Amino acid sequence: MPRRLLCLVALAVAAVAPAAPPTDADMTGAFPHPKGYVAPRLAEPVVIDGDLADKAWATVPWSDAFADIEGDRRPAPRHRTRVKMAWDDEALYVAAELVEPHVWGTLTEHDSVIFRDNDFELFLDPDGDNHAYGELELNTLNTTWDLLLTKPYKDGGKAVNAWEITGLKTAVKVQGTLNDPRDTDTGWTLEVRWPWAGLKELAAAPPKAGDRWRINFSRVEWDVVVEGGKYKKVPGRDEHNWVWSPQGVIDMHRPERWGYVQFAAAPGEAFRPDPEWEARDWLHRVCYAERIHRKKAGRYTAEPRDLGLMLPAGRVALGATRTGFEASWLADGKPTLTIRDDGRVVRE
Known part of the structure; x- marks a missing residue:
């Protein structure tokens, strides 16, 4: 393996000491209003194939680039991640772009613990009550894990792995070569179609224009090296957690700190902060x-x-x-x- 490529893959990033789990005392300070995104209604259908060149996405804005889950306390992510959101009478649509010079994945079985690979995660709590929310994870192989949380783990909640999102469609497209460390990739893109019919355990009804739902996104990224022509996670090093709306602590299961998606009738509507x-x-x-x-x-x-x-x-x-x-x-x-x-x- 050429030294230059090995150095690229090893990711010359200083190891960061693992953060202690958050205590209740860490959570008693004021928290700023989370990020908001205005999702326009789609004028035409999206083809769920992982390719974001669809005309339907052209007028849908990109979100801010992801930050570290703890916010400004930690270094900014070394690779850009951003999302788009849209909706129609049938479903919520999400597109994501993940810049990644070395795209890899190993898990192929549905409902595997996907974050053991590099992954993309979506969290959704339509009524904002912090209980009964959904989580979807997928990796570069388009292997998915969908689960329902009765309530956050910190509150004694349980994950219902048997839960399946009715009518879910996902797709991934790799810009480069998957699991091949001999070259440098551009990254991977994905699309998600989450039908309103797949929200019946979370929401009483589909949204209306003007509604706001709680949502957040996470990207898990592992440091890797190349051994025997294959990618291998650096032993003893924790994953990086990059998110759309920072949580302030390393825990995505704090739905009270997720961002907001505001459903708009057309592009150009301004986000309205939550009056509550x-x-x-x-x-x-x-x-x-x-x-x-x-x-x-x-x-x-x-x-x-x-x-x-x-x-x-x-x-x-x-x-x-x-x-x-x-x-x-x-x-x-x-x-x-x-x-x-x-x-x-x-x-x-």
Whole structure:
């Protein structure tokens, strides 16, 4: 193997020490409004073949380039990733471009743990309650893993691997040669058609123009070397996690920090920030602070002073028992959103 190629593949990037898992205390600070994207309604169908040259995609804008999952705390990704989103009466459509000089993949069995390869991941919570959300992963071989989360792992949720997205279509196109380290590739592109019929466990109905749903995307990237003419992951080195809307912590299963897709009737519509964002952010901060208090005191609290937060006056109402709590955001003295000890947010 020529030294030059080996150096290219080895990716001369300093190994970054693994980050400690986030604690509840890491999550009690204010979090900025996540990214938003306006998805136009498609004027004509998309052919799901992994080739993004379709006329239908021409007027659909690219997202911002992905960043590290922790945001500005970590170095920017060394390869660009970006997405497009669109919709029609039948489905949500996603296109992605992943720049990659050495495209490889190994997993071929559906519902494999796809992130053991380099992969692309889509997370979707239509009603924004942080429970019952979908996840789809696919690799360069177009091998897919679709799963439903009853609630986030941090809240005791379970992954339902038997769940299948009804009518799902995906395709991948490699710009280069797959699993061949002798040359330099351009990358890979993909398309996803997620029908509204495949959302029946997550959403009561398809979206309408103007609706906003919670969504995020992740790219898992492993450092590799070449041994015996094949790519091999660098032993003992964690993967890189590059995402569209940064989470602040290395954990995609924090749906309260995902971005937003806004469904538009036509191109050119401006994104409208979530008017409930302040309420949602405060309620999740209270939820994490309640968990900290319970670990210390053995019970939840209905006293704001116990939480260590400077709650906005007159906006948060607390109620608690030894085994549970709820916190509500108030507008004109009436609750509008409520969070409970399992992390679910419901609209009153």
